Amino acid sequence: MKRPAIPKAKKHLGQNFLIDDYVIAQIIQLIKPHHTDHIIEIGPGAGALTEQLVHTKAAITAIEVDRDLARTLTEHYADAPNFKLHHADIMNFDLGTLQKQSTGWKIVGNLPYNIATPLIMDLVTHRSLWSEMIFMLQKEVALRLTAKASTRSYGRLSIMAQRQADITYKFEVSAASFSPPPKVESAIVQFQSLDVKRNPKIDVYFEKIVRLAFSTRRKTLTNSLRNLLPADVIEQADIDPRSRAENLTIEEYEKLALKALEVSKTLL
Numbered sequence: 001m002k003r004p005a006i007p008k009a010k011k012h013l014g015q016n017f018l019i020d021d022y023v024i025a026q027i028i029q030l031i032k033p034h035h036t037d038h039i040i041e042i043g044p045g046a047g048a049l050t051e052q053l054v055h056t057k058a059a060i061t062a063i064e065v066d067r068d069l070a071r072t073l074t075e076h077y078a079d080a081p082n083f084k085l086h087h088a089d090i091m092n093f094d095l096g097t098l099q100k101q102s103t104g105w106k107i108v109g110n111l112p113y114n115i116a117t118p119l120i121m122d123l124v125t126h127r128s129l130w131s132e133m134i135f136m137l138q139k140e141v142a143l144r145l146t147a148k149a150s151t152r153s154y155g156r157l158s159i160m161a162q163r164q165a166d167i168t169y170k171f172e173v174s175a176a177s178f179s180p181p182p183k184v185e186s187a188i189v190q191f192q193s194l195d196v197k198r199n200p201k202i203d204v205y206f207e208k209i210v211r212l213a214f215s216t217r218r219k220t221l222t223n224s225l226r227n228l229l230p231a232d233v234i235e236q237a238d239i240d241p242r243s244r245a246e247n248l249t250i251e252e253y254e255k256l257a258l259k260a261l262e263v264s265k266t267l268l
């Protein structure tokens with residue numbers, strides 16, 4: 001079946017439709033859809049990826065906020081039993097309902113760039129939902145997701161995402177591959193879920209410490225963590241309290257979270 005025609009793009013919904021068959025094939029190769037897979041597609045749009053995915057007989061759950069596109073796709077795939085579309089805003093969508101249906105989802109999408117960062121922050125906290133995610137993103141976000149400590153792009157997003165997944169920067173996609181062409185550069189990123197079990201209490205401290213440290217990025221940990229961990233306690237975790245947020249590795253943030261949990265227990 002041919003995919004639906006490319007509609008007029010709605011800018012406020014971040015609509016840049018992929019029109020390059022070679023890039024579509026490259027992304028599908030990365031997704032490696034299999035008929036036993038459960039795949040969530042975020043923002044299927046005019047079906048550039050959807051068309052290829054539906055053919056593999058994998059179970060496809062698509063979430064599209066645009067009423068017109070949602071209706072077109074629902075009608076177009078009315079005879080495909082493996083395709084289900086939710087007309088919904090992914091930012092308000094209850095991911096728990098999908099978790100009840102299955103775990104180990106592959107989540108894919110050429111994401112609307114305006115919601116990519118908060119959406120990924122949310123998805124990485126739902127790691128038990130998915131095994132793999134493959135997204136087209138603004139190149140700058142792709143660089144932040146894969147950045148290492150002490151580099152310019154390293155920040156809260158890098159840390160929170162890399163703590164939950166092995167993330168690989170795959171390839172860049174030219175603006176000419178879209179209609180209309182986006183004003184920013186684009187890249188594909190792949191997330192493979194890390195299978196680690198953690199104490200949820202440590203997760204709470206980890207999140208809090210990273211947030212506090214980056215809220216005053218240029219300040220030392222002594223200053224930024226003052227209300228949570230005094231400098232001498234930071235030292236007890238083998239971390240130099242004169243360090244700045246961007247110089248700490250994920251393992252070092254992990255040590256601080258563990259220390260914060262220990263301290264909280266002694267205060268009980």
Ligand code: SAM
Nearest residue numbers: 016017018043044045048065066089090110112
């Ligand atoms: N997947 C299509 C493609 O590759 O051509 C469209 C990609 S376009 C960059 C982003 C898509 O996400 C659009 O279809 C847009 O309507 C949809 N979208 C935007 N915001 C959304 C949201 N909050 N929830 C669900 N879909 C959204």
